[in-house]
Amino acid sequence: MAITAIMNIIGGLVLCAGIIGVLPVLGGFLEKAGKFLGGFQVIIGIVMMVLGLLGIFSLQGIVAFLVGVILLTGAFHVIPGLGKYLEKFGTWLGGFQTIIGVIAIVIGILGLL
Secondary structure, three states, rough: HHHHHHHHHHHHHOOOOOOOOOOOOOOOHHHHHHHHHHHHHHHHHHHHHHHHOOOOHHHHHHHHHHHHHHHHHHHHHHOOOOOOHHHHHHHHHHHHHHHHHHHHHHHHHHOOO
């Protein structure tokens, strides 16, 4: 699905906003875009999780789900029962935030081709 690929690129930009500025030519623009999109982190995270669950048997869906979990780590505490475990998983995945962000961007671009 093209929407999942586009959302993977957007989610990857949010996760990589701190390091994407080192790219020549477009780095500054992409960094500003990633920081701007970071203000919508929860909304993007919800969309990513839903798209990830809908396409969980594809690579796009798995990456979208992982990006969604990372983006929603701070909001999981409101889910009774399961929220505590999702928050721990999201915190652990947060250690790989940049790597997962780069993978999401690459997978998203490949999904559009």
